[in-house]
Amino acid sequence: MRSEVPYAELHCLTHFTFLRGASHPHELVGQAVELGYEALAITDECSVAGVVRAHVAAKGQQLKLIIGAELHLTCGLKLVALATDRRGYGRLCRLITRGRRAAAKGGYSLTRADLEENGLEHCLILWLPQDPSSEEARLEEARWLDERFSDKLWIAVELLRGGTDREHLQALQRIGRERQLPLVASGDVHMHVRARRRLQDAVTAIRHNVPIWEAGSKLYPNGERYLRERARLAKLYPRELLEETVAIARRCTFSLEELRYEYPHELVPPGETPTSHLRKLTEAGARWRWPQGVPDGERAAIEHELALIADLRYEPYFLTVHDIVAFARSKKILCQGRGSAANSRVCYCLGVTSVDPLRGASLLFERFISRERNEPPDIDIDFEHERREEVIQYVYEKYGRERAAIAATVIMYRPRSALRDLGKVFGLDPEECARLTKVIQWWDGGEVMRERLREAGFDPDGPMLARLLPLAHELVAFPGFPRHLSQHVGGFVISEGALEELVPIENATMKGRTVVQWDKDDLNDLGLLKVDLLALGMLTALRKSFDLVNAFRGTQHALGGLPAEAPEVYEMISRADTIGVFQIESRAQMAMLPRLQPRCYYDLVIEIAIVRPGPIQGDMVHPYLKRRQSGEPMSYPSTEVGAVLKRTLGVPIFQEQVMQLAIAAAGFTPGEADALRRAMGAWKRSGGIEHFREKLIGGMKSRGYADEFAERLYQQMLGFGEYGFPESHSASFALLAYDSAWLKCHEPAAFTAALLNSQPMGFYAPAQLVRDARTHGAEVRPVDVCMSVWDCTLERREDGHPALRLGLRLVKSLSQSGADRLIEARLHQPFASVQDLAARAALDRGDLEALAAAGAFAALSGNRHLAFWEVAGTERPLPLEAALVDTHEAALEPTPLLRTPTEGERIVADYASVGLTLGRHPLALLRASLQSKRLLSARDLDGVAHGTPVRTAGIVLMRQRPGTASGVTFLTLEDETGQVNIIVWERIGDEYRRALVESRLLEVHGELQRQEGVTHVVAHRLFDRSPLLGQLITRSRDFH
Amino acid sequence: MARDLSRLLEHPAIWRGRSAARTRTLSTGFPALDEGLPGGGWPHTGLIEILPSCFGVGELSLLLPALAAMTRRPEARWCAWVAPPLQPFAPALAECGVAPERILVVNARRKDAKGKSALWAFEQMLRSGACDIALAWLRNALPRQIRRLHLAAEQGATLGVLFRPRETARESSPAALRIAVEPAAPGVRVTLLKSRGGARSAIELPAR
């Protein structure tokens, strides 16, 4: 067996050569190991996006991993470049960056000049000769390459049973002799096993956007492009060509392990070291945070943290974060850090977070930056969503594009995209594709339901689907098949040296953005460091709230500076009166609030983390509530366990606690605990948690814990899965939840105005926000061209209280520039008429119609019909002529007798333009007919006893189908008296699927259930009553 | 003026009559064969016969370069295949440079006694003037029929190529050119059985 020819595959694509390669890097690595290859080169086309995964897979295997890339020059020349060492790798990354930056997203463009300029030093070149028909072109390529890369150039011979392998080999041997070039075997590998053939064909057709039967010569004639057995290769290739592969492989010594990351240095002023500078900043911050002097315990903790940071040399990271936060603060952009390292004393002092260590959350710093694990600290910073771009541009400017870029997100095939793309491959027309993808709407699971397929007019057993569905499964099966690279929401990589020598940078879709070819996990796996700059709508809303309140009342409210722990705020929260409040406004949260009855900050931290799929599936909610209500003292199996679980009454709720338990009770090292956390995230799809089970349960038993305790803990961990929520994030979120609740409680008009001014964000549409504000006594005034500015504002009422004036921003399809001109013109002089307004603000027809549709001309022209008549009659003057237009003539025109719009028409028009109505709720108009059908209103339901069969109807505000709630759909219906919560079990949902998914006005027959202050209707039958609404536009927000 | 006239006369659609001293020809694509043929190539009009020792020895390949050249002309007419014994395989023909767009296949009825309809169709093709070249595979053709075909071909300014079994070499034929083809490893041997002005000799055409 050992006499077999040794072989190294030097030309192998992964599926990171998008829609060309058909195997995962780890599959290729695994197969190469299996076949006894000596080395495997990952040579994706102008990309290294798959190398980290291959690197991780090859760790500890008897296989050398080589990194390279396949490159197609614009002139037609094709080659593979392999990095021999760190410098070669850097050159290659630089060349890839060059090609990628020169083309639109997803493409690249490289010329011979690029190659010459780069030189590809410390790389080996395999020439892939093309087009056998033109000998001259080949010779010319060989000559050109030979002149530049002679001593590191090979002719790659790829024999793929095309029928002319022998001729091909002979032709290349001739060229080799002529130019004194060595030949080497390679396989043009696209897949790890032949069985991937169909998928490779299918993705090829997707890439070319043709049905598979038209793909023709774009497909490969056979399935030879896989990792072939060495015995097979020995039959095809001369032995020396195979031996040459190994010789080449031995010259490539580069490993990703060698990548060193260096932090940017410029944040340290001259004369300081990073350590001294961080200490200085921290101490200054401590004086700011604790003006009365730093408490002793905190002082010690700060010293400890600083020592740890210094030890791991993470100062530049903290300095980087501090610098970004300081910039935001200087621009008055609200921001807040979260994540393990963010909730540290150091970050509190640096102003990265406002989580006050004394305010209840235990800080977990050391458990996340540990000496043992070589893992960078984790800080996410949230910024106001409307202003995050300023921060991003600051980073680009400060470090330059060659040193800062955003991490990639690998977009994987989801069931929907897989079906859509494959549908096209199998020749479905767009309408059929839409029907097919609709089949899986709401059903995100792996199996596409046969019933649904039949319902949609497809034969699940027909030959087309019999071929399509297995491919779809292959595309979506864990860990997913990548489709393209996109940009991460905000993960920035910043380096000391040129980033492009570390990882190639390419263009993102968004103009002015560049992304690296690795995603978050890749960066993590290599120990590279990133800062997450995220956008958060609530920060925008909070800043706007503070601005409005401070301007109206002359106060100085600021983030984290509101009166703490106000009981009336917690009372409001406990009533589940939380529409608009950060994080606790969802349906599920609202259901939990009356049961949990939060009374302090830490209760909010728990509330935010407990209503998550993890704790719910791990069955932690009920035990926690029970213990909270009974108030009996807990006993813990050991003091270590007690220390971990005490703050959550013995029930693990946070992700950190699971890891701490593994350390405290089962003797895991922190590194093992972290590996456990990752395995938990993926176990459902890929398994791989079993070996932790033995270690966990074994570890606990050996430490004297009861079998039953160990087993339960293990089950809870499984339940956590990937959905466990970190306490460090929850603690930061709870601050924002409290601040927003305080504002809602004390300043409903300002808070609502700010929310409206920050749309789109949150769970609720403007209609619900405004309705809620009005039920809390806020006066809301309509959009008016004589009063409104762009944003919603506060007007002072006679009694001194604020009234909310809706802003022009709510007017659908009104341009902001038009609105600006309008406001400008109004400052000069109030408008006399629509003509006057149109002329002086130089508004175009579109803007005028938008305003008329919104009813914003009421003060000038009366009802909408009249407004539209007037608008339709305005000639659009050129801006310069505006002043010259004789509005006189138009004013002489007779006003026709137009019908006054009915109430129904008004409501329809309100919804259509502004998205909300200040008039009656649309259902109020339908009440009589609903009553005649014996349908109860939300208020009627309040008086109905638990267990009563009921019928109700309402506008569908929201549909939620949590991935973990075993097929249950939660609906919220709204009528003029309030909201009704509906629960639709899977069976009913399937039966009445169309009504469930498509209704705007839904009639529900079911049973009323009331538990612990939460009322809902369990649906038995559903009917779509949308036609009753006429053209009323309501949009439900659907969440999956 | 004179040049214009000569150019006009070169037009393949113009029949210049048998009396023309020099028949215009088309290179076969095989220099050795061109040398042996009268006029240095295939005639432009009239009927020729190709008699392979066995179907599939390379008789069709003899014509392929000429077919490629003929069908690629912008003013090309049809290239007709009458009663072909198997399916002409378009991709292979295209690979050899023949334009598939110019190929017209005419299948005659199989059960038709004595190949009557094939003969009729072939004559129609030759006479119509719609074809540059018409190939036909006929087992039975009487000398008078062949004469008729030849006249039709001249009338239509078309080159007719009749493939017949080698045995028929014994029969007399009014065709202008008769060629026997047999395998000769690694190529074919072409024997000119009858040619006006050409030598009766064997020409070896080697494979690559």
Add this chain to the structure above:
Amino acid sequence: MRHRRALELPLEDSAAAPAPRQAPASRSGDLLHPIVGRADAATIAPAELWLAVHLASPSPPAQQNLERLGARAQRLTPRVSLDPPDSLLLEIKGSLHLFGGVAGLSREMAGECSRLQMPCMLAVAPTPLAALALARAGRKLGVSPSRTADSAAVLTITDLAQLVGKLSPLPLAALRWPQDTLNRLARIGVRTIGEALRLPRAGFARRFGTVQLQTLDRLIGRVSDLKDRFEVRPRFRRRRELIYELESHAALLAVLTPLLAQLGEFLQARQCGVLTLECRLRHRGIPPTRCVLRLAAPLADAVQLATLLGERLNALVLPQPVRACELRSGPLVSRILASGELWQPGEHGGGAAAQAPELIERLRARLGPEAVYGLRVIEDHRPEAAWQVREPVMTLPAAARGSQNDPWPFGHRPPWLLPVPRQLNERDGLPRRRGALRLLGEAERIETGWWDGHEIARDYYTAVDARGARLWVFRERELPHRWFLHGVFG
């Protein structure tokens, strides 16, 4: 005259939405129709009376069917206009007395529609547009389309004085204005014809266009409405009864020749040709024999048609002697228009090529249409799927593929393909045909086609048999690894 079936419209002025009170003259300007709402005692007989036929099927009928209906309607009145896609207009004032008034004439029209199985809505009014609007709005007025002559309900306005009042409640959509215009009118609360008529003329024109203003003027007869008269596009159809029963093909052709000559004249006169020609041969007691000629290009020449038909008849087996024959043309096609499709000028040599379509027709007539075809290359690695038959229409060749300058043009693929691979005997794992085959060269592996149920997995070889013929053979990759012959290098 009492209109028994005609339905008086249930439209009263009071039915129109909020009564439009006349604005003070100084403010009102020139309204589109200021007299709306004023009850007018006098009856005014209109100069014209129009019957609108609205075909109420869910999808609009084919133009062809509309034309058929138009042709039939011409028996009721010479003034017929088509209003595609789905309506027909008849000026009937002059014909009323011939068909028993509005009711009788409408019944006739409804009868024509029902014979063509087209449900219709009928309306009569003094202006064409008013009649159309009424017919189109009929369903909204609670009248369902009639399917038979007797069930025909007709919405009728015969009094000019009542015209505006009765049109008023109709939705503006009945005028088929652009949706955008209708939307803009809806935004000022104007949805019916009456509401639109109450708007000031100048203001209306400025906002919604003079075209729309003219429509309204034509609607209420303020200006006259000229309609293009419809003319029937004919087809040729002649029949000839025979005195003797004929069996001979030649005699048949002789009988048909004068008919063909007539057809030729018919076509020449109209500058048209035919693409299909049907010849029906009637027998005693059994269904006629049909012989259909389908042409690649429109033809008008009687002699050419006779030749083609002759070829076709020759191939025909007559079940019985023929007693009568009939010639029916398909739709007439302009020869100038259609001729371009086949022969691009300058694409072929000499005048000879002009005969090519005729040649192909002649061959097809005798050998059957499927016997004459062109070839197309399909991009597919599977040999059997790599080509297709196509219509023998000359098109410009694609750029040359492959290498033309190869000294010996044995490509990798043979110029001959077997329609179905033929299994070969084998001995010692090698294929045989007329003795053992010698395999040349190496295998070409083709394995593809999984997507359409014709997946193949084969290793192809070139082989030479004992007589020197070069064959294209393959061995299945799957068990039992059989050998097949698939092509011949000729």
